[in-house]
Structure formats: structure tokens, C-alpha cells
Amino acid sequence: MPPDARPKSTGGGSHVASRLAQQDPAFVRWLLILACVAVMGLLVVLPVVAVFAEAFREGFATYWANITEPDTIHSIGLTLFVAPIVVVVNVIFGLAAAWAISRFQFRGRTILTTMIDLPFAVSAVVVGLAFMLLFGQQGLLGPWLKSLGIEVAFNVTAIILVTTFVTLPFVARELIPVMEAIGSDEEVAAVSLGANGWQIFWRITLPNIKWGLLYGVILCNARAMGEYGAAAVVSGRIEGKTQTMPLRIEYLEQSFNSPAAFAVASLLTLLAIGTLVLKVWVERLTRQEIQEAARAADTGGAH
Amino acid sequence: MSIKIDHISKRFGGFQALDDVCLEVPTGSLLALLGPSGSGKTTLLRIIAGLETADSGKILYDEIDVTNKPPRQRNVGFVFQSYALFRHMSVYENVAFGLKVRRSPRAEIRPRVMDLLKMVRLDGLEKRMPGQLSGGQRQRVALARALAVNPKMLLLDEPFGALDAKVRVELRQWIRKLHDEIHITTVFVTHDQEEAFEVADQVVVMNKGKIEQAGAPQAVFDAPATPFVMDFLGNVNVFQGRVEGGKIVLGGMQLAYSGSHVDGTQATGYIRPHELDIDHVASARSSLKARVTQVNAAGSVAKIRVVAEEFGLALNIDISPDRYAELQLKRGDEVYVSPKNIRVFSPDDYVI
Numbered sequence: 001m002p003p004d005a006r007p008k009s010t011g012g013g014s015h016v017a018s019r020l021a022q023q024d025p026a027f028v029r030w031l032l033i034l035a036c037v038a039v040m041g042l043l044v045v046l047p048v049v050a051v052f053a054e055a056f057r058e059g060f061a062t063y064w065a066n067i068t069e070p071d072t073i074h075s076i077g078l079t080l081f082v083a084p085i086v087v088v089v090n091v092i093f094g095l096a097a098a099w100a101i102s103r104f105q106f107r108g109r110t111i112l113t114t115m116i117d118l119p120f121a122v123s124a125v126v127v128g129l130a131f132m133l134l135f136g137q138q139g140l141l142g143p144w145l146k147s148l149g150i151e152v153a154f155n156v157t158a159i160i161l162v163t164t165f166v167t168l169p170f171v172a173r174e175l176i177p178v179m180e181a182i183g184s185d186e187e188v189a190a191v192s193l194g195a196n197g198w199q200i201f202w203r204i205t206l207p208n209i210k211w212g213l214l215y216g217v218i219l220c221n222a223r224a225m226g227e228y229g230a231a232a233v234v235s236g237r238i239e240g241k242t243q244t245m246p247l248r249i250e251y252l253e254q255s256f257n258s259p260a261a262f263a264v265a266s267l268l269t270l271l272a273i274g275t276l277v278l279k280v281w282v283e284r285l286t287r288q289e290i291q292e293a294a295r296a297a298d299t300g301g302a303h
Numbered sequence: 304m305s306i307k308i309d310h311i312s313k314r315f316g317g318f319q320a321l322d323d324v325c326l327e328v329p330t331g332s333l334l335a336l337l338g339p340s341g342s343g344k345t346t347l348l349r350i351i352a353g354l355e356t357a358d359s360g361k362i363l364y365d366e367i368d369v370t371n372k373p374p375r376q377r378n379v380g381f382v383f384q385s386y387a388l389f390r391h392m393s394v395y396e397n398v399a400f401g402l403k404v405r406r407s408p409r410a411e412i413r414p415r416v417m418d419l420l421k422m423v424r425l426d427g428l429e430k431r432m433p434g435q436l437s438g439g440q441r442q443r444v445a446l447a448r449a450l451a452v453n454p455k456m457l458l459l460d461e462p463f464g465a466l467d468a469k470v471r472v473e474l475r476q477w478i479r480k481l482h483d484e485i486h487i488t489t490v491f492v493t494h495d496q497e498e499a500f501e502v503a504d505q506v507v508v509m510n511k512g513k514i515e516q517a518g519a520p521q522a523v524f525d526a527p528a529t530p531f532v533m534d535f536l537g538n539v540n541v542f543q544g545r546v547e548g549g550k551i552v553l554g555g556m557q558l559a560y561s562g563s564h565v566d567g568t569q570a571t572g573y574i575r576p577h578e579l580d581i582d583h584v585a586s587a588r589s590s591l592k593a594r595v596t597q598v599n600a601a602g603s604v605a606k607i608r609v610v611a612e613e614f615g616l617a618l619n620i621d622i623s624p625d626r627y628a629e630l631q632l633k634r635g636d637e638v639y640v641s642p643k644n645i646r647v648f649s650p651d652d653y654v655i
Contacts, residue, residue: 186388188401204389208391
């Protein structure tokens with residue numbers, strides 16, 4: 001805001017004046033809102049609408065035929081198979097990491113916290129290439145693993161591994177602030193009352209972090225279903241075998257079967273929108289969880 | 304159950320939290336661990352409960368070594384400073400928690416919880432969540448929760464710390480009464496000397512990881528063993544002097560005291576505000592000429608502040624309202640101050 005555009009106090013009491021002082025002039029507000037709406041409309045809403053329009057262009061019968069094509073059904077099944085496995089692995093890792101970081105002081109704690117973010121920073125394609133370098137046929141560990149009868153390149157295992165890698169931060173990142181805000185007081189109290197570790201986890205910790213955990217799971221799931229880059233490199237994109245939904249979409253598009261590509265894309269988009277609705281709802285509950293923790297801390301120990 | 308603390312030491316990094324502490328808590332006593340923050344009192348309490356492990360030393364319950372036993376096997380009720388109530392559980396569930404995790408028969412849990420809630424005067428509130436309770440109510444839920452498992456001792460960490468002044472006074476009288484009824488060995492931590500003296504049978508004053516003095520409240524208050532205790536018990540006039548002929552000399556004033564030091568020793572004198580007398584004329588006892596700088600007569604005692612200009616010494620004096628009315632003191636009055644009692648410590652007295 002230019003300095004001369006400061007609104008003048010209308011003298012309607014200090015309360016009104018202070019509220020006005022924080023507000024930009026109407027034209028600035030409208031300009032900003034309009035700019036946001038325009039960008040969102042152009043870059044987000046329009047493409048989503050286009051996906052559905054394109055998918056249904058040749059009528060519902062074609063759409064149905066497109067999404068019931070055997071290889072497409074296989075890709076849907078594969079995505080719905082990979083995502084839950086990745087989520088489970090992430091929940092276990094996320095709980096362990098959040099527990100370690102929020103409950104213990106140890107050497108390398110900061111490094112661990114930073115490392116958890118690494119998958120966010122690294123491009124998925126790079127992850128895929130690095131993975132091939134390690135587990136590929138000419139890779140460092142590939143031949144050794146093959147001699148043991150384990151193959152982890154160009155198959156579903158490879159997809160699961162790289163998808164886990166790229167989604168690793170989601171659950172941990174959600175849980176660390178929640179667990180730090182809640183603190184360990186209640187867990188220690190449970191110990192003093194005679195609870196064992198298992199009882200503490202199920203009866204105290206989990207109920208306290210459940211919404212944060214669910215939020216992490218939702219984000220992780222969304223990312224896992226949409227994963228393309230790393231999966232593209234390591235899966236080999238074998239039709240009917242290692243094609244997940246995003247890979248299938250790309251494949252159909254490349255084969256000039258645009259309506260089919262958009263049909264699958266519309267399904268993936270629907271999954272994403274569903275996730276988004278869930279996310280908004282859970283986000284509200286997570287915020288409540290943190291606020292309650294803060295309020296409990298306020299009214300609790302003052303020293 | 305009696306507790307014996309046998310040469311316990313604990314270090315956190317470079318900080319010596321507890322330094323070779325020995326203490327015995329007799330069965331059925333109500334003992335206060337009193338000290339400033341960082342004195343190690345909470346650490347000691349947590350070590351007694353098994354929530355913290357000592358670097359060296361032993362903890363014995365009834366002469367049985369429990370040093371390596373986890374808290375679950377110690378059967379101790381612990382009330383946390385922050386109460387640490389389970390926020391997603393109702394009052395009833397909070398109190399029942401210990402019984403449930405110990406797999407008490409279902410039929411016994413409900414009557415036991417209801418009895419406890421009645422005892423802590425929370426009957427009718429069992430369905431409330433911790434967030435809907437006042438500070439004093441939460442404190443009592445924490446207490447009921449700790450007592451539910453029939454502990455052999457009760458440990459309380461700053462139990463009144465987070466409460467309003469009024470609730471605090473009520474609750475500590477109530478705790479005293481409760482202890483008189485159920486006679487459970489109780490140890491509580493506090494930094495408030497008034498609280499310790501009012502509630503406890505035994506007061507243990509701690510400083511820098513060591514016990515400075517342990518004893519009955521009256522004994523500790525009347526005969527502080529160290530300058531720290533003297534200072535910590537609050538509100539004391541301190542001055543530096545020199546010992547000569549069995550008396551401490553401060554400028555022109557010579558004061559007799561009980562105890563003996565070699566002549567020429569540098570020593571510190573401690574006089575409590577109520578142990579100083581004030582008058583318009585010099586008395587037979589050794590008196591110090593001073594000027595009144597401040598008068599505050601609001602309260603159960605009149606607080607007078609004087610300065611002995613000769614020595615640059617400021618003193619706080621408490622006198623009764625009657626005496627105050629009699630003297631008609633005003634700011635700027637010239638007065639004579641004489642001590643009724645004095646305690647003298649020289650640095651050699653408390654060399655470690």
C-alpha cells in the first residue's frame with residue numbers, strides 16, 4: 001500500500017479508528033480479491049472444469065467404456081492398493097519420528113527434523129533416478145538383491161517404495177507440532193497411575209493427537225494417489241502391471257486417446273476434491289486440538 | 304509407609320540438581336520440601352515417585368529398596384503441578400483411569416470413584432470435562448485420581464502454585480484436614496514458606512541440591528540453621544559486623560547474641576522485622592539512632608522503614624498497631640531502634 005493511501009480516521013471512536021487503520025482502501029481490497037479470483041479461476045477452476053468437460057465430451061456411454069477398460073481398471077486398483085500401504089508405513093514412521101522429536105532430547109535431533117523435510121525439497125524425478133541407481137539392474141544394491149531373489153525395479157514394490165519416500169514428511173510434520181503443544185504431562189501422569197506403554201499410547205496419546213494424525217493421513221493419501229514423477233521412472237510403466245492412475249493418464253494421452261485420458265483424470269480429480277473436503281473438516285478439528293492444548297497449558301502450570 | 308532417601312545425587316548435564324541428599328520421611332507424616340526454583344525439590348519428589356532416576360543413591364520404602372522399580376510397581380499417588388488431567392476424559396474417567404489400567408473388577412470401580420469424588424467435594428460433576436472446571440476443582444480431580452489406586456503415599460508437586468490466593472488458602476487447610484483423616488504419608492513441594500509452615504508437620508528447606516535444614520516448622524522458624532534458611536524464610540534485616548568480646552559490633556552498637564565466635568571474625572547479623580523495637584528515646588539496651596523513611600500501617604502489623612544514616616543501613620521493622628498508635632510515628636521522625644533478638648553467622652559456620 002502506498003504510504004499516502006492510509007485511511008483517515010473518521011473520528012468514530014478509537015475502536016472504529018483502530019479497525020480502519022488496519023484496513024486498506026476499498027479499491028485496493030477489491031483489486032487484490034479480483035486478482036486472486038482471476039488467477040484461481042484461470043489456473044485452478046478452469047482446468048478442473050475442462051477435465052470433466054473433456055471426459056464427458058463424447059457422452060456418458062463412452063466415458064463409462066473408457067473407465068471400465070481392463071487396463072484402466074487395473075490402474076485404478078493399483079493406485080487404491082499402493083496408497084493405503086504408503087499411508088500405513090507413513091503413519092508408523094510419522095508416529096515414531098514425532099514421538100522421538102517431541103519427547104526426547106538427543107544428539108542429531110535437529111538434523112533428524114531437517115531430514116524429514118528432505119523429500120519435500122527433492123524433485124520426484126530425482127528420487128526416481130536415485131532409486132534406480134541403488135536398486136536398478138546395474139545399480140549398487142540391485143544385483144545383490146536379485147541374487148537373493150528380490151527384485152525392486154520396474155514392479156509394484158518399486159512404486160510403493162518411491163511413493164513412501166516422497167510422502168514421508170506428511171504425517172510426521174503434522175504430528176510434531178501437535179505433540180509438542182500437548183506435552184508429555186498426561187503421559188507421565190498415566191505412568192504414575194500404573195499404565196503400561198501400550199495403554200498410554202492407546203488411551204492417552206492417540207486420543208489427544210487423533211485429528212492431527214488424520215489430517216496427515218489425508219494429505220499423505222492425496223499425494224500418494226497423485227504421485228507421478230518418481231513412479232514414472234521406477235515403474236517401467238508396464239500396461240496392466242505397473243501403471244498407476246497418473247501413469248495411465250499420461251500413457252493414454254500419449255496414445256492419442258484423449259477422452260480416455262480425461263476420463264481417468266476426472267476420477268483422480270474427484271478423489272482429490274473428496275480429499276480436499278475431508279481436509280477442510282479435519283483441519284478445523286486439528287486447530288481445536290492445538291488450541292485446547294494451549295488453553296490447558298495457560299490455565300495449568302503457571303510456574 | 305515410610306520413605307528413606309539414601310545419598311541421592313542427580314545431575315542434568317552441567318547442573319547438579321541433587322547433591323548427596325539423605326532424608327527420612329516417617330510413616331503418616333506430612334512433609335514439605337521447601338526451596339527456591341532450581342533447589343532440586345521437584346527432582347527429589349520425582350525420584351521418590353520413580354518418574355526420574357537418580358545417578359547414585361537409593362530410595363527405600365519401608366526399608367525395602369525400590370530404587371530400580373518402575374513407578375507402576377511403587378504404588379505412589381502423584382499430583383502434578385499442572386494437574387495433567389486427561390483432557391479428553393470426563394472427571395469420572397480421569398479418576399477411574401488408574402483403576403482401569405490396573406484391571407480392578409468393574410463392579411468395584413464405580414463405587415470407589417463416586418466415594419472419592421464425594422470426598423473431594425466434586426460429586427455431581429463427574430460428567431464434566433477438565434476444560435469446564437475451575438483451577439481448584441481440577442486440583443481436587445487430580446488429587447482424587449491419585450488417591451483412587453489406594454497409594455501408600457501421596458506426592459504433590461507445587462499443589463497450590465497455580466491457584467488464586469483465596470482458593471489456595473482454602474485448599475491447603477483442606478489438605479491438612481484430609482491428611483488428618485486418612486493419615487497417608489504425604490510429601491509436597493513448595494516455594495512458599497507460609498504454605499509449608501501452615502500445612503506440614505515437617506519442613507525440609509532445600510538449596511542448590513542440598514538440604515539446608517529439616518525439622519518441625521516451629522523449630523526451623525525459631526532456629527534457622529544457616530544464613531540461607533534465615534534469608535529464605537523471608538523478610539529479614541541483614542547487616543555486616545565484627546565479633547568482639549562475644550558481641551557483634553556494628554558501628555557504635557554492640558549486640559549480645561547466643562553463640563560464640565573468635566574475636567575479630569567478620570560476621571553477618573540477621574534480625575527479623577518483628578524482633579526490632581522502636582522508640583522516640585534511647586533505651587537501656589543498645590540502640591541505634593535512625594530516621595523513619597516510610598510508614599505503612601495498613602494491615603495486621605504496622606510496617607516501618609528506617610535508615611540509620613551513620614551506617615547507611617536500612618531496616619524494616621514490624622510493630623503492633625497498638626504500639627504504632629502509641630508512638631504516633633511520622634516520616635522524618637528521629638527514632639531509636641533496639642533489637643530484641645539477633646542471629647549471627649560467620650562464613651566459617653557453614654563451610655561445606
